[in-house]
Amino acid sequence: VSDAIDSYLKALRTELAGADPATVQDALGDAEEHLRTALDAALAETGGDEATLLAPILAKYGTPAEVARAYRDAADRTRPGLGSTRPRERNPLQRFFGVMVDPQAYAALAFLLFSMVTGIFFFTWTITGISLSLGLFVLIIGLPFFGLFVFSLQGLALVEGRLIEATLGIRMPRRAPSSPSGRGLVGKFMARLTDPRTWSTMLYFVLKLPLGVITFSVFITLLAYALELLLLPVLQYVLGFPLIVFGEHRFFVPAFLTPVLMLAGFLELAIVLHLAKKTGTGLGRLGKSMLVLR
């Protein structure tokens, strides 16, 4: 139907080579929406040959090079998420403890803890979808059910992408990938099935549960230790909690050691926040590589 639009999109993709994949996806989606809408409007208004109607529309939209430049300019101007403009401190000590006031570190920590909740949900959704589809395959509704499941993955991937961008500051797509021009539900379904992104998204959602459980357990434990040490005087002298309980024995920290242990807790909190940032970035990159294939 619209080979000219497809070849325009292909040219735009080529012009955007090397740009952030999420930007590419946004640009292609915008262009497709505009060109198709404009073509439909022109067809309804005057009618006639698509190719001749499309030429002025394409000219007005701009050449692939012009449009690509506009997206590159906009991507350079705006940085995603909490991408802050905070000044770089030189002092290594400042840099180490500066993490305590870094909103990105706390956001990353929130992502790692919350990953167990989303992990359980995504895992359950995917496993249920796959097994119900397989189970229903003998019946007539198996295939449509599988189709619905496959389409739902794209929406969930978008949600996970928004979470990743908001908490980890990694640029993720703002819209679902544009579906190929083959219209009709069956064509779209087949396109989804042959799209490696569908399968890598499924794998990501399954992986998300073990990863979420691990990050939740590790970080909640580390965080609890750090807080226990930091709040030692309150726990010990106000609430009467010992530092360690071992069977019948209750160990209290001698008063002179309390400040040392509090300092250790402070140190641990800083280390935990650094670790959270590093782990979060790693997991965010993994998410990006599996949800937004190049």
Add this chain to the structure above:
Amino acid sequence: VEDLSAHNKKFQKELKSGTVALVLLGVLENSNEPLYGYQIAHKITEDQETEIMKQGALYPVLRSLARSGFLKSRVQVSESGPPRRYYQITAAGRTALREWTVIWRENRDFIDAVLEGNVSV
């Protein structure tokens, strides 16, 4: 200066790079309903003889305005063709529009005054 038209183009480009956002906020403020990209582009370029900017360059600006919280957007499936992203101005967008309008008028008045020779430098 051998080729003035290239310089004209450059001047035009630099000028509009700062004002497109203001124009888009203005169009969406004056609209009673959310608009999608093609409608916005159509409104802007409809009654202009000369083409001031390519329609494709409007979309990234819409996206960056949405990212800054001045616009909100939602995707709606259309009965024909691909889903459309509808944009609507937010309260923050209205505030920005008011303040940018003041800044724009100040600049315009200043430039006019200079060009008319009413400013002693």
